[in-house]
Amino acid sequence: MHEIAVKTDLLHDNDDAAHHNREHFVEHGVYVFNLMSAPGAGKTTLLERTVDALKERYRIAVIEGDLQTSQDADRIAKHGVKAVQINTGGACHLDARMVHKHLDAVDLADLDILVIENVGNLVCPAEFDLGEHDKIMVLSVTEGHDKPLKYPVMFHVAKAMLVNKIDLIPHTDFDLAKATHDARAYNLDLDVLPLSARTGEGMEAWYRWLEARVAKVRQR
Amino acid sequence: MHEIAVKTDLLHDNDDAAHHNREHFVEHGVYVFNLMSAPGAGKTTLLERTVDALKERYRIAVIEGDLQTSQDADRIAKHGVKAVQINTGGACHLDARMVHKHLDAVDLADLDILVIENVGNLVCPAEFDLGEHDKIMVLSVTEGHDKPLKYPVMFHVAKAMLVNKIDLIPHTDFDLAKATHDARAYNLDLDVLPLSARTGEGMEAWYRWLEARVAKVRQR
Numbered sequence: 354m355h356e357i358a359v360k361t362d363l364l365h366d367n368d369d370a371a372h373h374n375r376e377h378f379v380e381h382g383v384y385v386f387n388l389m390s391a392p393g394a395g396k397t398t399l400l401e402r403t404v405d406a407l408k409e410r411y412r413i414a415v416i417e418g419d420l421q422t423s424q425d426a427d428r429i430a431k432h433g434v435k436a437v438q439i440n441t442g443g444a445c446h447l448d449a450r451m452v453h454k455h456l457d458a459v460d461l462a463d464l465d466i467l468v469i470e471n472v473g474n475l476v477c478p479a480e481f482d483l484g485e486h487d488k489i490m491v492l493s494v495t496e497g498h499d500k501p502l503k504y505p506v507m508f509h510v511a512k513a514m515l516v517n518k519i520d521l522i523p524h525t526d527f528d529l530a531k532a533t534h535d536a537r538a539y540n541l542d543l544d545v546l547p548l549s550a551r552t553g554e555g556m557e558a559w560y561r562w563l564e565a566r567v568a569k570v571r572q573r
Numbered sequence: 574m575h576e577i578a579v580k581t582d583l584l585h586d587n588d589d590a591a592h593h594n595r596e597h598f599v600e601h602g603v604y605v606f607n608l609m610s611a612p613g614a615g616k617t618t619l620l621e622r623t624v625d626a627l628k629e630r631y632r633i634a635v636i637e638g639d640l641q642t643s644q645d646a647d648r649i650a651k652h653g654v655k656a657v658q659i660n661t662g663g664a665c666h667l668d669a670r671m672v673h674k675h676l677d678a679v680d681l682a683d684l685d686i687l688v689i690e691n692v693g694n695l696v697c698p699a700e701f702d703l704g705e706h707d708k709i710m711v712l713s714v715t716e717g718h719d720k721p722l723k724y725p726v727m728f729h730v731a732k733a734m735l736v737n738k739i740d741l742i743p744h745t746d747f748d749l750a751k752a753t754h755d756a757r758a759y760n761l762d763l764d765v766l767p768l769s770a771r772t773g774e775g776m777e778a779w780y781r782w783l784e785a786r787v788a789k790v791r792q793r
Binding site for chain 1: 595700729758793
């Protein structure tokens with residue numbers, strides 16, 4: 354019994370903080386997504402293009418999680434939106450408390466969309482609720498179609514899987530149908546969006562997907 | 574750093590076991606849902622009617638979680654399907670390991686639907702993944718429409734909210750629109766199904782919802 358009580362308390366700890374964040378997001382009507390992937394899948398490039406395409410229509414800010422540099426926040430800030438860097442000090446994922454400490458810096462009252470770009474890692478980020486509406490994961494075709502079976506928790510918790518770098522499919526043995534099939538084994542409702550942040554292919558569908566999520570938050 | 578590492582390990586513990594269960598469910602093509610509610614919301618009565626309505630079409634088994642009695646499993650077994658009781662020994666929720674220990678007893682190879690009825694509790698069960706496809710929660714109108722704001726994690730993780738005992742709405746001040754609105758603040762895609770397991774109102778819609786989920790598992 355003692356062991357179970359301790360485990361529950363530790364889980365409560367992050368969940369309580371996540372809920373507190375969620376209350377802030379709901380209060381301000383801000384749509385929040387937690388963007389996750391392996392290192393090098395192209396999250397930041399995807400965000401740069403997304404910000405450029407949507408910043409006239411929506412007020413956007415980005416919280417960048419990284420072990421120690423502020424390179425990603427610098428890249429995003431050049432596109433004219435607020436970008437705040439969280440250095441996790443070596444931790445392999447963001448947690449809800451880290452995010453909470455930086456919410457003042459992004460000014461929720463003045464936002465439509467808040468993006469939280471997590472640390473590049475297919476394991477731990479999946480297990481920590483940050484209070485976001487959706488977890489969205491990016492799978493690069495160059496990582497291979499075996500990833501859903503190897504990192505099932507990540508594919509289980511995601512609302513959408515963005516399959517990035519599809520311009521490189523002809524140069525790989527990546528099987529999109531298999532990746533989709535295997536990911537949906539763990540997640541019956543997973544939305545799958547093939548795209549290339551580099552060439553722009555599929556990006557319009559991604560913007561429309563985001564618009565629908567923002568509309569759902571506003572409908573309320 | 575030490576604290577973070579320990580927390581991650583404890584989270585991994587249940588998640589690993591849940592994934593192991595999920596692999597079994599996927600392998601056998603069994604649709605699995607984890608049914609959760611406060612004590613007395615009517616989960617077992619709902620299951621009795623559901624089993625009666627669907628047992629000719631689907632092979633169904635039920636795992637019942639309870640602190641110490643086997644009353645619920647006895648009730649379900651009378652309806653002609655396999656029912657296995659897990660006594661948590663006082664723990665306020667099921668965890669993935671408890672479920673795993675009882676999977677042999679339900680014989681997944683011979684099933685279409687496995688129901689896991691959790692301990693009556695609106696807090697802890699929400700935080701423990703059992704490997705199920707969907708978490709489904711039952712809110713009784715007699716509990717009041719304030720529950721989504723008071724137990725947000727439960728409403729956040731649910732795929733569907735079954736609003737039970739709607740035949741009693743005229744005798745209460747329950748506001749279905751408010752309960753729905755508040756629950757969707759934490760869960761943009763929550764399906765809401767008002768019903769009465771006692772009078773049968775709304776039960777057909779619930780059966781059709783379940784059929785669609787089973788079909789989605791089989792489509793693969």
